[in-house]
Amino acid sequence: MEYVLVLLVGLAAGAISGVIGTGSSIMLLPVLVLVFGPKQAVPIMAVAAVMANISRIIAWWSEVNWRAFAAYSLPGVPAAAIGARTLLVLPVRMIDIALGMFFLLMIPVRHWLDAKHYRIRLWQLSVAGAIIGFLTGLVLSTGPLSVPAFTSYGLVKGAFLATEAASSLALYVSKVVTFQESGALPVEMIIQGLIVGASLMAGTFLAKSVVKRMNTSTHRYVLDILLLCSGISMLVAAFH
Numbered sequence: 001m002e003y004v005l006v007l008l009v010g011l012a013a014g015a016i017s018g019v020i021g022t023g024s025s026i027m028l029l030p031v032l033v034l035v036f037g038p039k040q041a042v043p044i045m046a047v048a049a050v051m052a053n054i055s056r057i058i059a060w061w062s063e064v065n066w067r068a069f070a071a072y073s074l075p076g077v078p079a080a081a082i083g084a085r086t087l088l089v090l091p092v093r094m095i096d097i098a099l100g101m102f103f104l105l106m107i108p109v110r111h112w113l114d115a116k117h118y119r120i121r122l123w124q125l126s127v128a129g130a131i132i133g134f135l136t137g138l139v140l141s142t143g144p145l146s147v148p149a150f151t152s153y154g155l156v157k158g159a160f161l162a163t164e165a166a167s168s169l170a171l172y173v174s175k176v177v178t179f180q181e182s183g184a185l186p187v188e189m190i191i192q193g194l195i196v197g198a199s200l201m202a203g204t205f206l207a208k209s210v211v212k213r214m215n216t217s218t219h220r221y222v223l224d225i226l227l228l229c230s231g232i233s234m235l236v237a238a239f240h
Contacts, residue, residue, distance in 0.1 A: 002035045007199045014052060014203020016222065018059070021161050022147055024052050024200050026103060026226045030233035032196070038096055038237070040189060042087065043179045046172055047193025052200035053169035059208050060162035068153055068163050071126045073170040076133030080171040083137020084178040093238050098138070100234030103227045106145065113148040114220070120152045129167070136171045137178070 009031045010024075017024035025045055032041035057064065120128070128149040135145065150164050179185035 003195075006031055006035055006196060010048070010196050010199030011203045014055070014200035015207040016203075016226070017052060017200070018056060018204035018207030020222060021164050023222070023226050025049055026230045028196070028200075029099070030230050030237070033096070033234070033237055036192070043176075043185045043189050044193045044196060046175050046179060047185070047190055048197035048200055049172045050169060050176060051194065051197025052204060053165040053172065055201040055204040056161055056165035057169065059205060060158045060165070063158040064162040064166050065155060065159055067122065068125060068150065068155065069166045071122045072129035072149070072167040074129070075126050076129035076136070076167065076171050077174040079130045079133030080137040080174040081178045083134040084175045085137070085182065087138050088182055088184055096234050096238030100231045100238060102135075103231030103234065107224055107227050110148060113152070119154060120149070125149060125153050133171050136168075137175050
């Protein structure tokens with residue numbers, strides 16, 4: 001029954017992330033923490049996130065902005081590895097609290113960035129890649145930050161979904177390799193991550209047909225709800 005729950009949530013999370021460009025980790029991570037524990041959940045989610053991003057790249061391959069991808073990923077990949085190594089030495093309760101607080105704080109931060117209507121340059125996207133890369137290694141789900149980073153650069157719809165997915169893929173691969181080298185990703189976890197990732201991929205392809213029919217305000221409200229619920233869930237887990 002636990003695996004059924006994980007797969008059903010994974011399917012829904014893949015569909016949502018396929019529409020708004022993020023949300024799969026935010027939605028699925030609390031369930032993985034409940035089933036596998038926080039130390040195991042993050043490596044499993046990292047493997048699943050690789051598969052989810054591959055599916056978004058395949059779905060929108062022709063619209064990837066490779067300049068933005070390179071600017072974001074080149075500093076982001078080593079930063080993600082540093083963040084992942086930092087994660088491995090943190091206490092379990094601290095991980096739960098950090099994840100919960102991060103999700104909740106992203107609600108006002110994301111709205112503040114939207115209200116400013118920033119248009120960033122390529123070098124600023126590189127700075128964002130380094131910062132978000134480290135946070136991705138540390139707390140896993142940084143979609144609420146990468147979304148305004150890429151949209152502020154001017155990417156929308158398919159171009160945004162494809163480029164964000166390609167960049168996130170590079171960061172998650174760096175994190176997975178770091179976990180593997182550190183002995184934190186045994187074969188069993190890889191298999192679990194592949195199973196979870198398959199459900200995310202299925203959801204992503206199911207969602208492609210609705211991307212053009214969903215307006216920006218709906219995206220914003222869905223993401224806020226996901227952040228709120230996931231942040232509360234992680235904090236509850238930390239204090240029980």
